[in-house]
Amino acid sequence: MIKEGRSVIVEEKHNRIDTSCDLTQENRPREEARPLNPAELRLENATLRENNKELNAQLQRLRAERVAHNGDQLMRVVNSMPILVWSAEPNGMVDFLSENWLAYTGMNAKAALGAGWIAVIHPDDIAPSLKRWKDLMSTGTAQSAEVEVRFRRSDGQYRWFLVRACALRDQSGAIRSWYGTNIDIHDRKLVEDEIRRSEASLGAAQRIGNVGSFSWSRQQEAFQCSEEFYRILDLELGTPVTLQRILDRVHPDGRFRVMSLRDKPITTTDEHENRLIMADGSEKVVLVKISRTDSADGTFEYHGAIADITARRRGEDALAQARADLAAVARAASMGEMAAAIAHEVSQPLLGIMANAELSIRKLSRKPTPISEATQAIGRIIRDANRASEIVRRLRDLYSDREPTHEAFDLNEALIEVLELSRFDLEQEGITVDRKLSSQMGQTAGDRVQIQQVVLNLLRNAIESIASNPGSRRSISIHTYKGEDRISLTLEDSGAGFQPEQSRKLFDSFFTTKPNGMGMGLSVSRSIIEAHQGILWARNNDRGGATFGFDLPAVARPKTSRPSS
Numbered sequence: 001m002i003k004e005g006r007s008v009i010v011e012e013k014h015n016r017i018d019t020s021c022d023l024t025q026e027n028r029p030r031e032e033a034r035p036l037n038p039a040e041l042r043l044e045n046a047t048l049r050e051n052n053k054e055l056n057a058q059l060q061r062l063r064a065e066r067v068a069h070n071g072d073q074l075m076r077v078v079n080s081m082p083i084l085v086w087s088a089e090p091n092g093m094v095d096f097l098s099e100n101w102l103a104y105t106g107m108n109a110k111a112a113l114g115a116g117w118i119a120v121i122h123p124d125d126i127a128p129s130l131k132r133w134k135d136l137m138s139t140g141t142a143q144s145a146e147v148e149v150r151f152r153r154s155d156g157q158y159r160w161f162l163v164r165a166c167a168l169r170d171q172s173g174a175i176r177s178w179y180g181t182n183i184d185i186h187d188r189k190l191v192e193d194e195i196r197r198s199e200a201s202l203g204a205a206q207r208i209g210n211v212g213s214f215s216w217s218r219q220q221e222a223f224q225c226s227e228e229f230y231r232i233l234d235l236e237l238g239t240p241v242t243l244q245r246i247l248d249r250v251h252p253d254g255r256f257r258v259m260s261l262r263d264k265p266i267t268t269t270d271e272h273e274n275r276l277i278m279a280d281g282s283e284k285v286v287l288v289k290i291s292r293t294d295s296a297d298g299t300f301e302y303h304g305a306i307a308d309i310t311a312r313r314r315g316e317d318a319l320a321q322a323r324a325d326l327a328a329v330a331r332a333a334s335m336g337e338m339a340a341a342i343a344h345e346v347s348q349p350l351l352g353i354m355a356n357a358e359l360s361i362r363k364l365s366r367k368p369t370p371i372s373e374a375t376q377a378i379g380r381i382i383r384d385a386n387r388a389s390e391i392v393r394r395l396r397d398l399y400s401d402r403e404p405t406h407e408a409f410d411l412n413e414a415l416i417e418v419l420e421l422s423r424f425d426l427e428q429e430g431i432t433v434d435r436k437l438s439s440q441m442g443q444t445a446g447d448r449v450q451i452q453q454v455v456l457n458l459l460r461n462a463i464e465s466i467a468s469n470p471g472s473r474r475s476i477s478i479h480t481y482k483g484e485d486r487i488s489l490t491l492e493d494s495g496a497g498f499q500p501e502q503s504r505k506l507f508d509s510f511f512t513t514k515p516n517g518m519g520m521g522l523s524v525s526r527s528i529i530e531a532h533q534g535i536l537w538a539r540n541n542d543r544g545g546a547t548f549g550f551d552l553p554a555v556a557r558p559k560t561s562r563p564s565s
Helices: 036-078 099-105 116-120 123-139 186-209 227-232 243-249 252-263 308-338 339-365 371-399 410-419 425-430 449-465 521-531
Strands: 009-013 016-020 082-089 096-098 143-152 159-170 176-184 211-216 222-225 272-276 283-294 300-308 408-410 432-436 441-446 475-482 486-493 535-542 546-554
Touching: 009 096, 016 123, 082 099, 096 116, 096 535, 099 143, 116 425, 123 143, 159 186, 176 408, 222 227, 227 300, 243 283, 252 272, 252 521, 272 441, 283 308, 339 371, 408 410, 410 425, 410 475, 410 486, 441 449, 441 546, 449 475, 449 521, 449 546, 521 535
Parallel strands: 432 475
Antiparallel strands: 009 016, 082 096, 082 176, 143 159, 159 176, 211 222, 211 300, 272 283, 283 300, 408 441, 475 486, 486 546, 535 546
């Protein structure tokens, strides 16, 4: 469209508008412009207004087309995202739900918009989620918030979602709308729940067993510790646990062991006991076990467990004391049963001393004095006195209440001494003893007197069994053997033996087949043998009686004993 003295060019090509209105002085016709009359001026203005109106219409159409294009593109992006998208008005009423949201819940937009979406929330989550939503809107200053709720799927199954809401504000700060996303976190939630259950189960097991766990590497300053670890060391929960803080709890005698973990890394599993000093001065005994895990980058990490064994250690000490007390009681009972044998053993050398003393007096009173005969009599007095002294010493060692000793001794020699103490009882019952002692017998290590107490108890049981079975052949066979790293002793009698149903109870405390027995002899004997890393056993033999035996560790350097037969 062209007007005289003015030019307006409107060109529309490919939805693009190019307008120009060049009225500069240089482009005017060189002829002198004629002034416009009022009618022409009104016509010119009307033409310009019409052109501007048409131009604005075209611009609005382009803008609408572009908005529609961008909107379609945005919706395609929103609906292709693996999340549920929504928007709401400032008052919280939902005004948009993505196709994924509607497809997932199975609701239609008409039912879900506004407040209809509440229908798909798990009943237990409605109240807390609505409160969170209302608090967010009432605050007015919050920019975003999130909450975890369960949404009902179209098949009726509830799954956990993380719901995030973000406010869109205008230049004045007022909220224009809310935009939000729902992200499926159900699988993650299940894993987290399983981890929590495992941690709770582990924590309960550690509390029940008084066992704490920890991990540490030399690149770390603090240990990673369980709650039970804190409790065992009597530390405030959450306090950083450093090596120095642990050393402050460890007894001075055990600090070197702990420091060696830092200065000399372990290559295999380390297990040891240690003592802790609590803040109130009390002591704990702990068992520590540590293993090492190597990484591909050359670093390594320690993983360990610490168990509070204070109660167990006290129980073991109390049990050891109780066993010692029972052993003393058993020795005292045996001593009472052997009173006649003791009296006989001691009376024999005393009678000899008296007889030789009278003979010495008679010899010395003669004139001339037979000095040689008197000397011989005095020599016999000394011999019998030494014999009585030796018997008293053996009895004192056997029945005294003393601390156990640990030393190497010869089992054959210890056995012979026990047989000497029991000689009177064996003679009284007419029992013969067949001794077959190994000439290559080595030494064992332990408490000689305690092992003699075991042998004496087995021997007295055999004597009493034979005495209660008059029709049997009255004999006892005692053998000793030397193995590669063990030495053994067996004692076989010709008594009545024991019933098969009694075999499981023979070594139980207070079980006895004797009318007046205490039931402690075999129980104490087993405790003694096991404390010496040995085994005590029993079985019936072909002679109708019982065979008892035990074995003990042999010491490294054997000692040849004097065989006796």
